[in-house]
Amino acid sequence: MNSSLLEQPGLDPPPGVIPDFVHTGGYHNFGYGLIISTSIISTVAVLARLVSSIGMRKLLIEDLLLVAALGVFSGIQYITYDLSIYPGFWTHQWNVQNGFLPHFLYNVHLGAVFYGPASLLIKISILVNWLRIFVPKNTRGPTFWILHTLIWTNVVFYFITTVTEIVRCYPREKIWNPFYEGGVCTININDQNIATSIINFISDSTILAAPQWVIWKLQMSRARKWGISLLFVIGIGAWVFGVVRLAYFIKLLWSNDATFIFSGVALWTILEVTTGFLIMGIPAFPRAAKMLPMSDSIASFFQSLWSRSGLSKTQISIPQWQFYKPKSRRRRGLWEITDLETHDMLSVATTNVNSNTTQVHTTTGGNESDDAIKTHDDPARTQIV
Known part of the structure; x- marks a missing residue:
């Protein structure tokens, strides 16, 4: 191949723009x-x-x-790091040389390969968790079949798209090297x-x-339903980001x-x-x-500081979260959603025929007393407080 090319x-x-291969105009610090x-947010989640x-x-x-998803995500992060080093984010292609394009297109190919498994693992994790939360054991209701359909549809979908991305050209170098002569691409990418x-x-x-x-079908107050429902609102963020990514991806195909x-x-x-990591991680933060290890010591330290400052509890209230160890069994506020409720929110009702009463218990092992549950003779009045 001609080196001048x-x-x-x-x-x-x-017109009027002079290419600059040294100062490409890319944003390096933005990428870093x-x-x-x-990476920090995902790892913490x-x-x-x-x-x-545990x-x-x-x-x-x-x-x-x-x-496993975090491990695959590290591959995506590496590609982004490489892009940040050179040529930087938002660099126009006339500021890089033709000799750089095979390296760049190879990273694009790797990004497409990594994205499928990362998205699949996160989505399956979310769906399996919701299957555990919303579907009582040994039941086969509509929710069970909807979630299982989503799980296996995503497995098949991402498996096919990842494999076809890997083998779409033969030899594979033709995928990322625009100057490769010969070979064939059997899939219209x-x-x-x-x-x-x-x-x-x-x-x-x-x-x-x-x-x-x-x-919205659970037996609880409307305010509590809003609190739990809004816990999943962060999923809207993932949906919005996915839509914007889709717009850029389609634009990439024709640009x-x-x-x-x-x-x-x-x-x-x-x-x-x-x-996606946050959707699974946020409910576990409490x-x-x-x-x-130092939660009790830190809480005592801040309480002692407030005592020495001369401020009474009527002047400054102790934070309600207090490492999520409430001292009184009061009615929780709308946003005080415990880890128990987000990991295993669905209550399973069992009917006692002799007493004609309904008892409700959570499916999680232990700590039933942590979430006060009131039962009444009328199942419709069952509340979680």
Whole structure:
């Protein structure tokens, strides 16, 4: 191959623009900050989930799936780090040389390969967790079949799209090397990516809506339903990020300025995946905070500071969270949702024929007394307080 061709700009610049291969105009610090912040958030979310499960002496399959997803996500982060070093985020393709394009397109290919398994592992983790929460054992209701359909549909969908991305060209170098002569690509990648993006959008929308139907059928006050329902609102963030990623991805398929548009794909992909970790991690934060080794000492330290300052409890109230160890059994507020309620929110009603009364108990092992449950002769009046 002619070496002079590799030294030319990767794209013809607009009139009057001179390509600069040294100062590309890319944003390097933006990429570093994105990688560091999202890596910390994702890791903390997964650790909170693990600590919470270990505290309950029950490591669940969804926890292991999250750990695997975090490992795959590190591959996406590495690609973003490489992009941040050179040429930087939002760099126009005329500011890089043709010789750089195979390296760049190889990272794009790796990003597409990593995205499928990462998204699959997170979605399956969420769906398995919701299956545990919303479907009582040994039941086969509509929710059971909806969640199982989503689980296996996503497994098949992401398996097919990941495999086809890997083997779409032969030899595989043709995938990322635009200057490779010969070979054949048997799959129309543009059509596949458009279909993949649309199916992914439908899947995200269904997963977001699925728990709401169940939550609003639970026997509890409307205010409590809003509190639990809004706990899943963070899923809307993942859905929005996925939609924006879809827009950038489709634009990437038809744009010649690939280095610039791919920055948008990378940004919104990372935000979408990170939000997925938060969906599973946030409910575990209360129990994880309670299990911190120094939680009691820290709480006592702040209480002693308030005492020495001369402020009475009527002047300044002790924070209600207090590492999630309430001292009184008062009615919890709308936003005081415990880890127990978010891991195993569904109450299973069993009928005692002799007494004609309904008893409600949570499916989680132990700590039933932590969540006060009132029962009445009328099942419709059952409340969780």
